[in-house]
Amino acid sequence: MAGSSSLDALxxxxxxxxxxxxxxxxxxxxxxxxxxxxxxxMLARALAQAADNIKHCELCHTFTESAICSTCLDERRDHSxxxxxxxxxxxxxxxxxxxxxxxxxxxxxxxSPLDGIGPKDIGLQKLFARxxxxxxxxxxxxxxxxxxxxxxxxxxxxxxxxxxxxxTRLARGVPAGxxxxxxxxxxxxxxxxxxx
Amino acid sequence: MAGSSSLDALxxxxxxxxxxxxxxxxxxxxxxxxxxxxxxxMLARALAQAADNIKHCELCHTFTESAICSTCLDERRDHSxxxxxxxxxxxxxxxxxxxxxxxxxxxxxxxSPLDGIGPKDIGLQKLFARxxxxxxxxxxxxxxxxxxxxxxxxxxxxxxxxxxxxxTRLARGVPAGxxxxxxxxxxxxxxxxxxx
Ligand SMILES: [Zn+2]
Ligand SMILES: [Zn+2]
Numbered sequence: 001m002a003g004s005s006s007l008d009a010l011x012x013x014x015x016x017x018x019x020x021x022x023x024x025x026x027x028x029x030x031x032x033x034x035x036x037x038x039x040x041x042m043l044a045r046a047l048a049q050a051a052d053n054i055k056h057c058e059l060c061h062t063f064t065e066s067a068i069c070s071t072c073l074d075e076r077r078d079h080s081x082x083x084x085x086x087x088x089x090x091x092x093x094x095x096x097x098x099x100x101x102x103x104x105x106x107x108x109x110x111x112s113p114l115d116g117i118g119p120k121d122i123g124l125q126k127l128f129a130r131x132x133x134x135x136x137x138x139x140x141x142x143x144x145x146x147x148x149x150x151x152x153x154x155x156x157x158x159x160x161x162x163x164x165x166x167x168t169r170l171a172r173g174v175p176a177g178x179x180x181x182x183x184x185x186x187x188x189x190x191x192x193x194x195x196x
Numbered sequence: 197m198a199g200s201s202s203l204d205a206l207x208x209x210x211x212x213x214x215x216x217x218x219x220x221x222x223x224x225x226x227x228x229x230x231x232x233x234x235x236x237x238m239l240a241r242a243l244a245q246a247a248d249n250i251k252h253c254e255l256c257h258t259f260t261e262s263a264i265c266s267t268c269l270d271e272r273r274d275h276s277x278x279x280x281x282x283x284x285x286x287x288x289x290x291x292x293x294x295x296x297x298x299x300x301x302x303x304x305x306x307x308s309p310l311d312g313i314g315p316k317d318i319g320l321q322k323l324f325a326r327x328x329x330x331x332x333x334x335x336x337x338x339x340x341x342x343x344x345x346x347x348x349x350x351x352x353x354x355x356x357x358x359x360x361x362x363x364t365r366l367a368r369g370v371p372a373g374x375x376x377x378x379x380x381x382x383x384x385x386x387x388x389x390x391x392x
Pocket of ligand 1: 057058062070072073
């Protein structure tokens with residue numbers, strides 16, 4: 001857009017958001033300036049506060065504003081179970097099921113050699129130290145069922161088994177509510193193998 | 197995501213951006229906090245500065261940080277021509293062609309009765325005053341070739357013709373570089389009618 005350096009700077013900064021190209025950035029800037037300046041100021045404050053205040057939980061590595069997050073501090077949870085997930089959003093999905101009452105370790109990523117993301121980047125040493133604190137008995141691997149998520153689960157599983165821990169993986173199978181006719185064959189094959 | 201009010205506030209604020217739902221907002225927040233805190237701070241500053249500094253040009257209504265924008269102040273431009281566009285992005289597209297050296301009026305929207313956007317919201321009185329300053333001879337309607345853009349052009353055109361101005365519209369026709377076989381029939385029909 002023409003002739004305003006504040007506007008150009010805003011469009012460029014919006015492009016730092018994942019999945020936002022030049023057209024989307026222009027559309028976002030136009031919308032905020034023309035229709036929602038209060039939204040622009042609210043987002044500015046939220047970004048600055050989050051960037052300043054949010055750090056990683058010393059125990060589970062998720063985002064938190066304290067040294068240790070509220071989940072890790074919750075005494076009613078089962079501290080003998082540790083569920084390993086890729087992201088806070090995955091943790092949030094598991095929490096919404098209300099089917100798990102143990103603790104978490106959030107990798108904040110997954111092993112991805114092609115993107116140069118190795119064991120250090122997802123804090124595997126921290127995870128191994130955390131899982132061998134003497135209290136944790138079972139580690140549940142809940143990384144995604146993608147190639148990289150499976151590889152990450154495999155690496156963590158092997159390392160923890162060799163340290164004498166019980167390691168389990170979320171079951172693969174047919175999604176609840178689905179008709180077999182429309183489920184992909186790989187999923188049905190896994191459901192057969194993992195039948196109980 | 198669990199347990200951080202700064203994080204929840206950030207996700208909610210990101211949803212104020214057009215086209216951003218809860219999943220995208222979570223993905224954006226995760227990316228900025230995990231991989232690009234400098235980007236988060238840069239975006240915070242850009243938003244606050246733009247919201248505080250950007251106003252509308254008194255002559256053409258586009259975004260600017262001064263009372264009158266640099267385009268309107270440019271003495272080398274042809275002040276007898278006024279091109280009406282919907283948004284700064286449309287103006288920018290026309291500028292990139294380098295085929296137009298007149299001035300602009302930016303509606304910052306289009307007539308859209310269903311969304312409650314009427315003549316006042318797109319500054320039609322300002323446009324009529326601007327176009328009848330005695331210097332402007334020709335008004336070029338360059339609103340989009342959508343139903344609402346066409347309706348907006350029609351309303352403006354009728355009003356300005358009745359005030360004795362020469363009013364033209366961007367030509368409709370076959371896009372440069374296209375093969376007729378793949379051009380939609382309405383476009384070909386318009387290109388026939390507007391043949392020269
Ligand atoms: Zn924690
Ligand atoms: Zn101007």
